[in-house]
Amino acid sequence: MAGTDWMKSFMRRHTTLSLRKPENTSIARIAGFNKESVEEFYSNLEQVLRKYKFSPRRIFNLDETGVTTVLPSPKVVAEKGKRQVGQVTSAERGSLVTVVCIVNAIGNFISPCLIFPRQKYLPHFIEGAPYGTLGLASKSGWMTASLFVEVLHHIKKTSTVQLKIPSC
Template structure:
């Protein structure tokens, strides 16, 4: 006898709708996490649409839908939850309501979690990127306004000829290497392109500034440490053409950035014979 699989009526309904639109039964069954034979029997009328098999889930369909809505809402706010947080939440529900359940100490285990993901195939475990509060607050309107202002500045100062030479157009970006660990795998919607976890203004990190132009040339990078005095062994380990800076927090600051532009970037421009002014 084939093992029974847990699935919700919503999953079966979506799978049946997919088959009616022309999808193959096997493909729809795999996509929505329902048994292939059961799906075939329902779309062909061999069994009633409302007929289900297998044991009832501990939480009701509505309760699981609320949990899914909650965790996706947190994910949208850049505070995705981990597997353990979800299990903690279910444990609290069981304890608060005094509900009978098969769990040890009211806490679901690995099997329940795997079944939960099968019942909600839109969910998946992924590792998020850390995102500071400052970057989290940037909006699309801010970005579009920035481009408008830059274009107007170039027009007002007769500098639009720079845009015709890729070697004169530079972009720089800082990558913060956090010394505190990432939260590990969290729950999110399947197919989500970008997943972030707000980490606050953690000062325990070092920063690396990378600079390149539209022609594909990479300028010497700069590493920013949070040391008062950079240890000699660390300074010696950095490639000769790279820059080394310091700041109290480990973030780039105005003084450090000025040193980079003056002592590293500008000499590199002259060495590469890149025409000035450049767009940075």
């Protein structure tokens, strides 16, 4: 059976390889990202662009990501032989806030949306955020269908583009 010594020797012989941590990808994402789905998406996009002749300033891309409110401990330089290196942290474990970023095809951005894991949104949640930031709340802190409609209203309000937003 190959052991640690074998692995170290193998890595020395193959200098183009490195030990890396893989990124997690859900099965649903893998299943949805295939040649047929991508071709269907671009076919639909082409039809819509030909039909409505949107200018690049009216084409928006929206993406959301989770940001933790408590950062992981950084590595620090300390004297050899020290058994403990301390750091003061908050007692909370932290929570995930969803950040929604929106940009159009010519590179103009709209102020972000922040979705907090709360039952009720309070205005002080976005103190210090960029001007025009939209603050929202959902029980999980994740995007929901009703919050997405609010994000569309945010785009309509903060951009010069007039959008028709369907009601839910």
